[in-house]
Amino acid sequence: xxxxxxxxxxxxxxxxxxxxxxxxxxxxxxxxxxxxxxxxxxxxxxxxxxxxxxxxxxxxxxxxxxxxxxxxxxxxxxxxxxxxxxxxxxxxxxxxxxxxxxxxxxxxxxxxxxxxxxxxxxxxxxxxxxxxxxxxxxxxxxxxxxxxxxxxxxxxxxxxxxxxxxxxxxxxxxxxxxxxxxxxxxxxxxxxxxxxxxxxxxxxxxxxxxxxxxxxxxxxxxxxxxxxxxxxxxxxxxxxxxxxxxxxxxxxxxx
Amino acid sequence: xxxxxxxxxxxxxxxxxxxxxxxxxxxxxxxxxxxxxxxxxxxxxxxxxxxxxxxxxxxxxxxxxxxxxxxxxxxxxxxxxxxxxxxxxxxxxxxxxxxxxxxxxxxxxxxxxxxxxxxxxxxxxxxxxxxxxxxxxxxxxxxxxxxxxxxxxxxxxxxxxxxxxxxxxxxxxxxxxxxxxxxxxxxxxxxxxxxxxxxxxxxxxxxxxxxxxxxxxxxxxxxxxxxxxxxxxxxxxxxxxxxxxxxxxxxxxxxxxxxxxxxxxxxxxxxx
Numbered sequence: 001x002x003x004x005x006x007x008x009x010x011x012x013x014x015x016x017x018x019x020x021x022x023x024x025x026x027x028x029x030x031x032x033x034x035x036x037x038x039x040x041x042x043x044x045x046x047x048x049x050x051x052x053x054x055x056x057x058x059x060x061x062x063x064x065x066x067x068x069x070x071x072x073x074x075x076x077x078x079x080x081x082x083x084x085x086x087x088x089x090x091x092x093x094x095x096x097x098x099x100x101x102x103x104x105x106x107x108x109x110x111x112x113x114x115x116x117x118x119x120x121x122x123x124x125x126x127x128x129x130x131x132x133x134x135x136x137x138x139x140x141x142x143x144x145x146x147x148x149x150x151x152x153x154x155x156x157x158x159x160x161x162x163x164x165x166x167x168x169x170x171x172x173x174x175x176x177x178x179x180x181x182x183x184x185x186x187x188x189x190x191x192x193x194x195x196x197x198x199x200x201x202x203x204x205x206x207x208x209x210x211x212x213x214x215x216x217x218x219x220x221x222x223x224x225x226x227x228x229x230x231x232x233x234x235x236x237x238x239x240x241x242x243x244x245x246x247x248x249x250x251x252x253x254x255x
Numbered sequence: 256x257x258x259x260x261x262x263x264x265x266x267x268x269x270x271x272x273x274x275x276x277x278x279x280x281x282x283x284x285x286x287x288x289x290x291x292x293x294x295x296x297x298x299x300x301x302x303x304x305x306x307x308x309x310x311x312x313x314x315x316x317x318x319x320x321x322x323x324x325x326x327x328x329x330x331x332x333x334x335x336x337x338x339x340x341x342x343x344x345x346x347x348x349x350x351x352x353x354x355x356x357x358x359x360x361x362x363x364x365x366x367x368x369x370x371x372x373x374x375x376x377x378x379x380x381x382x383x384x385x386x387x388x389x390x391x392x393x394x395x396x397x398x399x400x401x402x403x404x405x406x407x408x409x410x411x412x413x414x415x416x417x418x419x420x421x422x423x424x425x426x427x428x429x430x431x432x433x434x435x436x437x438x439x440x441x442x443x444x445x446x447x448x449x450x451x452x453x454x455x456x457x458x459x460x461x462x463x464x465x466x467x468x469x470x471x472x473x474x475x476x477x478x479x480x481x482x483x484x485x486x487x488x489x490x491x492x493x494x495x496x497x498x499x500x501x502x503x504x505x506x507x508x509x510x511x512x513x514x515x516x517x518x519x520x521x522x523x524x525x526x527x
Contacts, residue, residue, distance in 0.1 A: 050420040075420035077413040085435045085512050094431070098421040128516035146421070 011055035020207035033193035036203030074148035080139035082127040089123040095146035302482035311486035328456040332391025344403035373462035387459040394455040395448040402444025406437025
């Protein structure tokens with residue numbers, strides 16, 4: 001049984017059809033990426049999952065219809081969305097506070113994770129005092145500590161410079177191997193998707209539908225050894241080809 | 256943390272920043288003094304700054320006696336206006352249609368000439384504290400309301416999305432995100448409004464009062480004592496500056512992360 005399953009999800013804003021027909025699944029402990037061109041409606045997909053928007057179609061979580069959205073997902077938005085007025089420690093406890101966990105207990109639950117996330121010693125700093133990579137790690141810490149069933153990561157490294165992004169991708173892959181979170185990542189970075197995922201869904205341009213489902217057979221840990229690198233390179237080229245040859249989906253017959 | 260933000264180096268930095276303004280004011284006073292003493296203008300028309308200062312010292316009891324009611328009207332009026340603006344800003348934030356219903360009215364209230372309104376308010380509400388409070392509120396209410404409403408709307412969209420995904424309701428989102436996001440706007444509005452507030456109180460007193468800097472200025476003018484008018488102006492300017500300074504201090508205390516961000520910009524922060 002899949003952890004999360006979407007069947008024929010559609011969503012239109014007014015007359016604008018954003019999601020035409022999305023069917024996908026994510027298994028427990030699986031890292032799945034949603035890859036698509038900019039403006040394809042990838043973020044809309046997350047809005048449906050978190051309950052911010054409602055669409056047509058069916059959504060199942062652990063086999064049951066998805067209704068209580070907040071209970072299942074921990075959401076990490078595109079930019080870090082750290083609150084400038086809260087110290088890093090208080091930013092990371094935010095999700096627990098909203099859940100109703102007392103401040104003191106929330107802090108004791110968050111504290112041991114700071115070392116693992118490379119943030120030890122920065123608990124009392126304000127976000128503005130941290131580098132982009134550290135801020136992003138703090139945002140991920142805030143997300144995973146909520147202990148939801150599944151992580152939703154919306155282009156988490158999109159705002160970082162190329163070098164920091166590469167470092168963060170390696171770090172996230174390593175963290176994922178330890179924790180085996182069930183995770184769904186939205187990205188338009190082919191390399192990032194291949195490097196991090198077990199499976200990739202390639203979406204068309206708007207209105208989005210799944211063009212291809214791709215298994216990533218690369219061994220973990222995803223060390224850049226020569227054989228794996230060559231394999232990854234071939235996969236990246238193949239996916240890029242699919243993305244670049246997407247027909248403008250105006251004439252797409254999705255009925 | 257707060258105490259560490261007042262170290263000697265920063266104090267020196269403050270004086271270095273203030274120096275140009277102090278020098279400018281000094282030069283204006285010197286030029287004024289020279290002109291008043293050497294151009295043959297009568298002191299009953301244009302008194303020299305030294306005379307204004309001397310008369311201010313001689314009449315300091317009367318000035319203080321009249322400054323207190325002005326200060327009281329300013330602070331009470333401003334406190335009323337602030338509470339009302341805060342309450343209404345929350346209502347407007349939760350019920351957006353209110354904004355369209357109310358804002359045009361408030362904008363019109365800002366176009367009313369104080370010269371015409373002040374005597375009317377005094378006519379309706381007498382020579383007591385009430386008309387002063389009302390005029391102070393009239394001039395400060397709308398700027399504070401706009402500052403707060405704009406501040407709420409400056410909340411980062413993604414912080415709102417994230418909080419809702421965490422399961423926060425509208426009230427939680429307001430308290431956790433929208434209210435703190437409005438702080439910089441609130442203080443910007445506060446600094447402007449507090450200076451209007453003093454002017455508003457003086458205007459109300461000018462239109463009629465038993466005591467206050469406004470009525471003191473009017474009486475001094477009618478007695479052909481421009482030196483005392485200017486002395487009262489100096490007192491009101493000093494009051495305004497003190498209030499402005501307190502606001503700036505309050506902002507530093509209420510927003511310690513701004514200081515932290517400033518130190519980071521100076522290039523002493525961690526790298527990763």
